[in-house]
Amino acid sequence: MNFLTKSAFIFSLKTTLAAFLAFYLALELNLEKPTWSLTTVYVVSQIYTASTVSKSLFRLAGTVLGGVFIFLIYPSTVMYPVMFSLAVSCWVAVCLYLSLHDRTPKSYIFMLAGYSAAIMGFPDVTTPSDISYTVISRIEEVAVGIIISSLVHVLIFPVSMRSLLENSVNNWYQQAKKVCGSLLTQHQSADSPERDQILVQMANYPLNVEVLMTHCAYEANQVQRLVRLVSAQYQHLSYLVPTLTAIEKRLKLLAAENIQLPEEMRLSVTRFLAWLDDSAEENSESVTRQLEETQSIIQQRFLTNELGTEQSLLFTGLIERLQNFVRILTAYHGVEVRLSQLKRRRGKPEVMHRKKYVDEGMAALSSFTAFIATFVCCLLWIGTGWSSGSNAAMFAAVTCSFFATHDSPIGGMRIFMKGVVIAIAISIFYSMVIIPRAITFEALIICLSPALIFMGLIIANPATNFIGLIIATQLPGYIGFSHDFAPNTFATINAALSTTVGIVLSLVITLLIRNKRPSWIARRALRAGLRELLQLLGDIRLQKSTLLQRQQFIQRMLDRINIILPRNVVDPGINMTMENNLITELWLGANLFDFYGRYYQILQQAGVRTDPLFHEISLYLKRRLKNIHELPGGDVLRELERVLVQMEPLAKNNINLYMPFYFVFNIRLALFPAVRWSSSQGQWQLSGDVE
Known part of the structure; x- marks a missing residue:
């Protein structure tokens, strides 16, 4: 793995320079623990300037919140150790719970507010009168670190995130074009693992793009305009995964039944592919018009019995999804055109944040785990009277907070433990061998520079970023720099032991309470989607649903799909295929509306009875909430068959009933993809499953 790149060297040198400048300024300002300023530089420093600035602001806000909390509760609780421990543990849990409701980098504010209160409050319990000075000093030390780090990364060889954001969105767009083109040009009788993998990658793009947009909002004005552009494009691209899977399903059905496309459809598909190759430059009006004309021809052939019922409906569905795809890409390109016609606005752009799916149960469980781990370490500290026992409680809060967003935190905690042990070993070596020889600030720079530069190179490499960040942020604290540059080796070893105990206890408690598989998370997201589908179904039956509700339903289901798809790949323990991950349920809800x-x-007016159909679908969804592998039964199929058989002659006599007939066919297709239409008998019959 290549660590010695130009960008890595520049980042490492900038970060090392910022660290020493922050440390020197903290010494000059006579701050209590100048090492905190040095540590803060490594905490907030990122390869990209915008992410450094944003994380710096988030860290300052979190530190202030944590400091204010400790300042407020100290007078009334510090003389009662158990009560004080309980209050801080509850604060850590509440802040973590709030943090888990935001999946953007801004969640760092509340997470940090939680464990920074523990970091500021626990060490000073033996000298409670100093709490005001301690809180102010910690905030000042952190402020020095983030100001120096931000200035260095902004002024010296700044690295913009513009290309990273542009490439992420463009890759998302290009992969969608690639998948759509391959669907229409390749044989569809077999599954394509490569295509499925691309769809999973596309499911990861929304979160990645949101993270980049959050950081880029802190860049220069020209990049802020890009954020506004991507924020609008993001809304359109998020619809690509279900649209592509719907196209694939219909093409598979046509291939399984060996149904050939009629001439007008072949021409439309050819025209669509030509437009797809150059959709950024070519006007979409002509391909849209041709698809609409083909749609009208198919409907007319259905009315005149030139096409069979199922063929007509499948062709209609395919054209409809191709039209959806054209609208998505046209809107994607149209955003840039519209924004280019606007005058450049000043100020930070408003990034659209839609309401995201939050697993309230998992958030509560993670917060409870952090509370238990922190409180247990506090009780151990109180019971043993260990002078360095505060480190155990602090690191229990830090460890549980850091990895609360992981499906299975144990792996990350083990890496964290490994990094801390390495940092402890290096700090003991430095405090016993190297640092005692450094009697001036210049000598200290010479002693520390090789290690800090090397840590910067490790952090700059994505593959080793996490372990490097752990070592770099823990190393200064364990060495325990003071104003006389005289580290306390005994204090270092004592703090290291306490830290190790805290991490081990938090790991064990997490293993007992919070350790869950990705498939468990996916199942919960699936059931949440089923509950929302049931609610939409009830509103549709009562005529309370609106177009806005339909749109919001689709957006929330898309968010859950983006959660489920990657987890199915990482942990296929529940055997949920592409047709059992809420994509089907999304289309089911949309088609029901x-x-x-x-x-x-x-x-x-046509006398079509729909209540029994809605009732049976509702019962099926309720059964599926209990067993996600539950298949729709014969009662649902019979009601669908009844409605379809009733509507077929009505649709042939009244063109206005063709589209509702088509939508109920889509409902049948979602629930019973293996059932085929036999036009000679006017009945549905079971065929081989083509999914």
């Missing part, structure tokens, strides 16, 4: 919500009056 389009069938009944849009055409309620027409269906009522």
